[in-house]
Amino acid sequence: MNRSDDWTGQTASALQSALRMSNEKFATKLGIGVRTVASWRQKPDLRQQSDMQQILDTVFEQATDAERARFAELTGEAPAADSSATTAADARMAADPHIGAALEWIDRHARWAPGTARRAVASRVGAIDSQALRDRATRRGWVSRRDVADALTTYYGGRVGDHGLYTGNVGANTVNTSVLTCADWLDLDCELRPPHDRLGVASARPEPDFELDAHAADRAVQRLAETLSMNTRLADSPIYRLLSTDIREHQLGGSFGVANFVHYALTMDLLEAELVDAIAAGSSSMPLRDDYLPDLQAVLHVGDRLCAGGVLALTAIARPADPYRGEADYLLLVQERSGHVLNAARRLAVIPKGFHQPLTDVRRDAQVGATLRREMEEELFGRPDIDNTLGDSLTADPMHPTRLSEPMRWLMEKPERLRMECTGFGLNLVSGNYEFASLIVIEDEEFWTRYGGVVEANWESATLHQYSTQDEELVTELLGDTAWSNEGLFAMLQGLRRLAEVGGARVKLPPIEWEISR
Template sequence: MHPVNGWTGRTACALQSALRMSNEAFAAHLGIATRTVGGWHQKPTVRPKSEMQQLLDAALDRASDDARSRFAQLTGSAPATEATDAELRLLDDPDITAALDWLDQHAGWEPGGSRHAVAVRLARLDLRELQDRRARRTRVSQRDLADALAAYYGASTTDHGRYTARVGDQAVQTSVLTHPDWLDLDCPLIPQHDRLTVVSASPDAELILDVEASDPAIERLAAALAMRTRLINNPLYQLHSIDIAKGRIGGSASVAHFVQYALTMDLLEGELTDALASGLQAVPGSLPLRDRYLPNLASVVDISTRLCAGGALALTAIARPADPFRGEPDYLLLVQERSGHVLNANRRLAVIPKGFHQPLADVRADAQIGVTLRREMEEELFGRDDVDSTVTSQRSADPLHPSRLSEPMRWLTESPGRLRMECTGFGLNLVSGNYEFASLIVIEDEEFWDRFGGMIEANWESSSLRRYSTTDTDLLTELITDVAWSNEGLFAMTQGLHRLAEIGGPRVKVPPIEWEIRR
């Protein structure tokens, strides 16, 4: 069972993982320095000296049958299983390694401590229980989340409040905290109006994770490995200040990394959903992570003192000519059901495109919200895998250069008036503190649908793509009041439809939509 060509750093680390030992424990087990084990993780191709090879041979010989079996699976000398795939990712996946390193640093553990903790948790996980938990979470509706957060945070003492839309005689409440000055922005997403600026990164060195905070992070990593959830450590724009008014979005942002968000703020949604699925009330003291990271409305609004990541999402409306079967001219609206493999808002309804606001190639230029939306259109609607950083590494100097655009996007940008992009509203989502730039994308030229309608296809982030007509008032009313929405998706949908009714002319026959802020 010993490696045929001798031990390398990679196979030594595989033995450590099979034995489920931390760096310190594995070093003590072999009788060597901890830094030697750390060196194997940093240089997986290195070949230890002959005396070290003998120590590793002896350690494998002494290992239990279960540990030998795990080692054989990790090194490819036994048939792979789902658990083996997860353990291989734990060993080799650079994004998982980045998350483990970040957790070691902020939990105050020696290098390798979090890897060991995740390996132990992974061995204990029951895949059926994880599937059942996912199913229970889907039964917690958008309305349940909004009501629970309203109860947790109570009344606002400022002009900020929870966004509520009235559709005809029905009201739909969201968890998006907003302000009258942040709604009906009608802000063209062009450089003169789209003005976020980048400032120096804000270090997170002062963030200390105790057991109460680090244990859910360990659980998140183990579950992500077991369920094959994608976790990619991409850079994210972190908001520090905002300057938002009608026709203008501005403020400042720095660059953070996804693992910091995934192991802190993004855990709040799962904690809340699990509590509601179990019949618990969301009150201060019952949600430890929320009590820690987002305890009151003041902490939500004060984005300068916390990690505030987020994104841009847009209602897409495509003009279509009259049709003998469908009837009069209209706009086609696209709505997605999010995949179960995304980290947040999975299995929820959302507008499309929807993505994290993050740099693609140029940190300063990409800070414009319009750049993120154009990238997301290419990725989520027009099939550009090379701009999807969860699929491939970014090597192009200018991924959105005209020469690289998809055929539909090139056509849209060739002539003025074919594509209209606006930011319609801004809010802070109480679910996890994210910022949300709700937007509207309107393809005005009817020729687009005839030319490219068959090329529109959602990517892996969606499990399905739905079509609606702006002349079908009944179906749109039913859609808006569906409790399967994500809160940010409903925010963008209603703000987008409200604006589309103002500019779309006779081809838009949506029910009257008005908003109010509940404090």
Template sequence: MIPLAGPDVFHAFNCIAEPLGNPCVSDAHPVHERCRSSARTSGRGSGVRELVTGWTGRTACALQAALRMSNEAFAEHLGIAVRTVSGWHKKLTLVPKTEMQQLLDTALEQAPPPVAARFAQLISDAGEAKPADTPTDDQAAPDAELRLGTDPNIGAALEWLDEHAGREPGTSRRDVAARLARLDVGELQSRASRRGRVDQRSVAQVLGRYYGERTGSHGRYVARFGSDTEAETSILTRADWLDLECPLIASHDRLTITRAAAADLSLDDDAAGRAAQRLAETLAMGTRLVDMPLYQLLGVDVSRGSIRGSVGVTRFVEYAVTMDLLEGELIDAIATDAGSAHTALPLRDKYLPDIASVVDVSSRLCAGGPLALCAIARPASPFRGEADYVLLVQERSGNVLNAARRLAVIPKGFHQPMTDLRADAQVGATLRREMEEELFGRDDIDSTVGDQRTADPMHPSRLSEPMRWLMEKPGVLRMECTGFGLNLLSGNFEFPSLIVIDDEEFWARYGGRVEANWESAGLRQYSSLDGDLLGELVRDVAWSNEGLFALLQGLRRLGQIGGERVSLPPIEWEVW
């Protein structure tokens, strides 16, 4: 089906019909208006059009770059949905339908000469763009170079890097370009495979050696599931940060927005070089990087039934080229030599050298967010057995920047504002948004897909059908924060939570519509009555540390409130 909606379909049909003598008569969109006169023009873009043997996502994005338009502006220019343009960026080898090819032909033919010249240069640099099922190694570099020159998110990261490394404007762009030219994509893929073999336990143990034993009331979270399973994590916490039983409603969930004090993020040559290398690898591997706003934790005060504290607003690119590098540095060191990995971590020595620096969130960039174990009531079944809760676990995609290819609970997201800085500072606001995005398919609130242009994205009239059903039935949806911790791996703050849907009718109505988004490679389901299988799950070394933290705290709380739907062994925690 053509990804057009409403009158767009009529406009596209008229454009297609023009060669048959039916000119497009609508002037609702620039491209369609030009269709009316295309037969009368000399086709000033025809010479450039000869370079395109068939439109792909790659060449469509090159045309957008030549026009210097955002996703929204380019979609409006063509008279199509923003989602379609976003899809071209996600899959550069995608071959648009015939009708869409016509629209792109017309846009190119009617482009002003400077635009046509820029387009010719872009596709010339990338090589002749022909449809293909999968990208080749030869295509990877031109795609990355095109993105280096046109992606505003990469541009924002480069500008930030120049400023904080004390470089002349443009220096980081040249640095990244040079690194990109030297990168071996095959070696990056091999490194990703090596990283995938580093398990959760190894990460926790090496970080334990780096930071030493507990300091005062702070220590690493360790839990026992039953009598034979012990789980050690990299989550720094303390006894009064656990078992919070905090309802995620306004009267209990009270993080407040304040002005963030500027952290000292000046970069020395080594840190700047590692940041530039991260950007080059992001381009080479086609990883998404979006300069979205993030909440930065400035102070926290949590206790039983209460979350208080303050947050400021920072930018994702600052996090991506500083604190987010710590995970890769550590895992690469473990993959090389786990025994000595804790002795050669220069970035960690700079950004997060000891427990005091981890706890002092007001003096560093501390991003993070909530993640929740989701438990949905199911009725008894003659095939499955007694009434229970279905528990959802995700396998993270390789396209995410952190916890890639790890197990995690779902939903999981960065704590960030959408449109209301004050109201969105509540932890529950992020969890409700993540439910819509990661479980119920609301990609219009996915900040990696397009700009947020709706005044109230979570207005009842815009909610998905499953979420609206939950909001309209008081008492059905229960959301609690089960703890708080600081992740030694990244420095991130973590709010493990539990989402419980207690009405069996929800699963009967909407269970088939629960589907993970692009951040997941797949979903698994477990029964709250299957203690043996859940024990195996806890022992799985593929977990992210924060995911295991949230799973254990969620299961512990579910065992307290779930009644006969839950059959689990005791879960006890310690702070080491």
């Protein structure tokens, strides 16, 4: 900032953001009322009185170099970085409507003047060291699922009422997760068709207003800058937000509202990175978690917060006996998530795995089975036209039978060929997401003979691994792998429990039991 310039509401708010202070802390530092600080966002052109000009000058002079640099980013005074990354980021911010929507969302909810977020993000992209981001990703990869579960247990405690963290016992081995659940939410044996799949939409109206404080706005700007620097996909598509639950054996009930994905990506989805970075640094400081998800009551009161989430399923495909492979079995598919996805990157997970979101019909698509069938088409059978990260769809009914892939059409011709069930439900403490753990069983051996060669993961997977339900030793070893995402392991364990009940002689695996932490 040019020191001869006058302080306005906009620049005073930018200084607050640069200092990463809440309204209360900034007001205390200046010796004024909280309402005065809050009013500056509403009146960005307001010129401060002379005494306040002097106070703000003093605070600015006392700021560190890093804080002044952030202030320069927010006010558009930072020197432009001459780099290909900045040029590419500028081009994407100008051309990508999803990035534009995210920038507008930050301005609106941080109470910034239009264009402030764009200038802040553009300035920060030029300062990002791509090698530093890769090194950070490596450090994050060293943090195991057990480390995450232990840190969250320390933060929240292990239990509230009937709800606790899901733990699996595989033979003599115990594996922990960060999924908060209860006995009524497990072993649901719930067919994913009406009348069992009864989830509905209470309202499709826009979500209530939401305000970003200074630190939260800074983190949102950094997320967008890194998204642009690493060329990560971001789609501002509608997603379901959970409002209430009525879940028990043989029934999925409850209600959803609708939110935008950028709200999730720039708020709740930041909790995972903050947590893992804190663990890697040996720190307990997690200000975003303190604000968004401070205790287990906040986790369980899903209607009072943004509770996004998804559906993920263990896929088991019947294969006939083979003279080279051996006895008849089920093929189990496990993916390593790509580094280009926003959540659970580089972690093991079942496949398919996707956000629960409407495609074209807000009410019908609220059923878990609708999302699971769509994710099968997208992640297993290569339907790019239903991947909303690749572009908008203008098709009235993308899942119409005439548009299905050949493998999916063959499965849907006879209901007995395909078993789809929900096996468990939980709330993941990593980001507060809801998780519908499910099982897909392709019962007809002819499917593998006909279509096994066209089953292929999409861009969300880095690799795809297969395991046999006749290989007890290798599957046991897999379940102990620390690279699992918490929700992925939850779905894998629940899916294997159910598969052991319905799979007959094809399944020779160790006994799997669950318990709720106390």
